[in-house]
Amino acid sequence: MEIITYKEILSQPDIWGNIINNSDFIEKKVIEIKKECPLNSFYLVGCGTSYFLSLSGAWVLQKFLKKRAAGLTASDVYFFPESYKNSEKLDSTIFIISRSGTTTETVRVVETLKRQGHTSVYAICCRPESELVREVRHSFVIEEADEKSVVMTRSFTSMLLLIKYISGFCSGNQQLIKELSKLPILGRTIINHYNDLIEKFVNDLKISRFVFLGQGPFYGLAAESGLKIKEMSLSISEAYQTLEYRHGPMSMVGSEVLIVFLMSERSIPEEKKLLLEMKKLGAHTFVICDRADKEIKENSDFIVEIQSGISEYARLILYMPITQLLGFYQARYKGLDPDNPKNLSQVVQIN
Amino acid sequence: MEIITYKEILSQPDIWGNIINNSDFIEKKVIEIKKECPLNSFYLVGCGTSYFLSLSGAWVLQKFLKKRAAGLTASDVYFFPESYKNSEKLDSTIFIISRSGTTTETVRVVETLKRQGHTSVYAICCRPESELVREVRHSFVIEEADEKSVVMTRSFTSMLLLIKYISGFCSGNQQLIKELSKLPILGRTIINHYNDLIEKFVNDLKISRFVFLGQGPFYGLAAESGLKIKEMSLSISEAYQTLEYRHGPMSMVGSEVLIVFLMSERSIPEEKKLLLEMKKLGAHTFVICDRADKEIKENSDFIVEIQSGISEYARLILYMPITQLLGFYQARYKGLDPDNPKNLSQVVQIN
Numbered sequence: 001m002e003i004i005t006y007k008e009i010l011s012q013p014d015i016w017g018n019i020i021n022n023s024d025f026i027e028k029k030v031i032e033i034k035k036e037c038p039l040n041s042f043y044l045v046g047c048g049t050s051y052f053l054s055l056s057g058a059w060v061l062q063k064f065l066k067k068r069a070a071g072l073t074a075s076d077v078y079f080f081p082e083s084y085k086n087s088e089k090l091d092s093t094i095f096i097i098s099r100s101g102t103t104t105e106t107v108r109v110v111e112t113l114k115r116q117g118h119t120s121v122y123a124i125c126c127r128p129e130s131e132l133v134r135e136v137r138h139s140f141v142i143e144e145a146d147e148k149s150v151v152m153t154r155s156f157t158s159m160l161l162l163i164k165y166i167s168g169f170c171s172g173n174q175q176l177i178k179e180l181s182k183l184p185i186l187g188r189t190i191i192n193h194y195n196d197l198i199e200k201f202v203n204d205l206k207i208s209r210f211v212f213l214g215q216g217p218f219y220g221l222a223a224e225s226g227l228k229i230k231e232m233s234l235s236i237s238e239a240y241q242t243l244e245y246r247h248g249p250m251s252m253v254g255s256e257v258l259i260v261f262l263m264s265e266r267s268i269p270e271e272k273k274l275l276l277e278m279k280k281l282g283a284h285t286f287v288i289c290d291r292a293d294k295e296i297k298e299n300s301d302f303i304v305e306i307q308s309g310i311s312e313y314a315r316l317i318l319y320m321p322i323t324q325l326l327g328f329y330q331a332r333y334k335g336l337d338p339d340n341p342k343n344l345s346q347v348v349q350i351n
Numbered sequence: 352m353e354i355i356t357y358k359e360i361l362s363q364p365d366i367w368g369n370i371i372n373n374s375d376f377i378e379k380k381v382i383e384i385k386k387e388c389p390l391n392s393f394y395l396v397g398c399g400t401s402y403f404l405s406l407s408g409a410w411v412l413q414k415f416l417k418k419r420a421a422g423l424t425a426s427d428v429y430f431f432p433e434s435y436k437n438s439e440k441l442d443s444t445i446f447i448i449s450r451s452g453t454t455t456e457t458v459r460v461v462e463t464l465k466r467q468g469h470t471s472v473y474a475i476c477c478r479p480e481s482e483l484v485r486e487v488r489h490s491f492v493i494e495e496a497d498e499k500s501v502v503m504t505r506s507f508t509s510m511l512l513l514i515k516y517i518s519g520f521c522s523g524n525q526q527l528i529k530e531l532s533k534l535p536i537l538g539r540t541i542i543n544h545y546n547d548l549i550e551k552f553v554n555d556l557k558i559s560r561f562v563f564l565g566q567g568p569f570y571g572l573a574a575e576s577g578l579k580i581k582e583m584s585l586s587i588s589e590a591y592q593t594l595e596y597r598h599g600p601m602s603m604v605g606s607e608v609l610i611v612f613l614m615s616e617r618s619i620p621e622e623k624k625l626l627l628e629m630k631k632l633g634a635h636t637f638v639i640c641d642r643a644d645k646e647i648k649e650n651s652d653f654i655v656e657i658q659s660g661i662s663e664y665a666r667l668i669l670y671m672p673i674t675q676l677l678g679f680y681q682a683r684y685k686g687l688d689p690d691n692p693k694n695l696s697q698v699v700q701i702n
Contacts, residue, residue, distance in 0.1 A: 041419070041437075047594070047595065047598045048595060048597075048598025048599045049598070049599070051595065051598070059431070059433070059434075062433050062434070062437060063433045066433070066436075066437055066438060067437050067438075068392070068419065068437040070421055073592045073594070073595055075566060075592055075593065075594035075595065075618070075621075076566060076567050076570075076592055079566055079567060079615070079617045079618040079621075080410070080566070080567040080568075080617065082410070082413050082414045082417070083410075083413070083567065085417075086392075086413060086417055086418050086419040087417060087418075105594060209587075215426060215427060215430055215431070216427050216430060216431040216434065217431075219427075227599045227600070230599060230600055230602055230603055231599050231602050234602060234603055236560075236587055236603075238589070241424045241426055241427055242426065243398070243424070243426035243456060244398065244399060244402065244424055244426065246399075246699050246701075247398045247399025247400070247402070247699055248399045248400070248578045248581060248582050248695065249578070249581055250694050250695070251581055251582050251585060251692050251693045251694050251695050252581055252585055252587075252693075253694065264430070266430045266431065267426070267430040270426075270430075270701070273701065273702075281694065341602050342602045342603075343601050343602050343604065343632065344599065344601070344602050348597050348598055350597075350621070350624065351624075
């Protein structure tokens, strides 16, 4: 196929491979930052896809660095300084995330922080010549993850992989660094194995609504997956922390809904209970997990077993090509062009 | 009408009045807690409506106490201890929120925290005899806000009002305390003025999808409003931080959508720009704000002016009866019984 978004989705394992091969540049930056910054607590700030990335990224940082971390929208930071100014000291480390480095809200946040004398502000970005990169002291730029498509796919997983590396180098966690090096081969295997199967599943299913469920670090992935469905296929989608689905939203479950479970290691027994209940209520079900038992398999209309054997924080990004392909094939099934999403542009800039 | 949910929505100003009249009991508890707890940082934990309450509540606490605060789902806290254990010290103050005090995930969290020796854990609840209340050292119980309905309405606004009082007493902010005392009269005036108008608007509009937008402390209200629509009227709804809507979700805007703007003071100029853009793209629009200018009025299909003259954090809860009535009348328009939401029960308990 000659579709840009499709090519970019499929290219992800190669881009991850590049990042891994050049990970010493990440390590060097981390060493420099550690010299000037106490790394006591973190905020990650972004818009849209980069905001959902900031949610999962915050989980990764707090897991490995054992410091408080939170994801925030750039607009909340800009309008409500109480979101990050909790004391007289400006001692939080702030990562600003943006593919283009020119999103209006993001640039405004950096300017505001600079004016306040906040020095430990760093950029995660795909464009080295951008305003964002110019405004901060240190930037992590992954140029090869940039995209021609409006819809962000490989830039999301690549910038999340970068945050995993930052966490690994900051904390000196060699086990994590070792596990990350396995991602390109695992990613390629999963894409090759499931690509055609997902296309067939979507075409046969003819579904109109999607729900993505993920707990903890998987929630940001669920929200980002829901956004891919909206952007590419103009289908209704929602995302929740898995067990939250019982607390109200499941009033609307039924056979017109596909529920996609992004299962984690620690919550899988409880997530399985919900899967069985939703199947009974008539929902279609799609499960992504590392390994599924018999009951999970019997209650899934589609099952993806990652079979990575690596820890759940290390393998997070492997879930994304699957849900991106779901959005892509749903768009094709509806006769839409994923390269030209309705109403959207590559960068949001407000006059 | 003899509908329980409707009565409970309309009773809110009276319940708020009770809380205000008995606010010295809140002040006494706060004094006791301040003796035993450093109040350095906060987590608010809940499920469903109580989770959305924890999001807005965290903004209130960090605004007035100038300390870091975050809302978390009980399931994330239970499965992923890294969500709140950032260091060896267990020195965060944790508020557990639950109408019933018997929700499975919530009770599990309290048991876990207790086992870890975490002492500064407090309950916000509507039932004095509940498991949650028994397990913690101090509880804030608002029995009069409890509900017969499955759907939470007055318990949400009342527990949020309680958090405003806790913030006011903790910080000694007399201005806030004074403003809160105006809420019952303001609430009664708004309900009386808009109740029938909302019914007529919903019946004439015949809409199928709702989007709720709110920035900062208003986002939790937007999410809770979306949940009311789902629970009562089985209609599609979404919620975003206002400016996030441009970053992807607006691919699906159109004349079948009603966008409800919960406008704040500080973001209103930017929110207005989005309102005008969405109107141009064909959306129906519904604005709630303190005072609207000519352009906002011209671009709103329905406008609610609160005209409170009080600060935005003080007036937060006044927005809720409006969106609750939207959900209620949408249910009636669709011939549904808001007292009997599909698939839901009053308390979620997992075996």
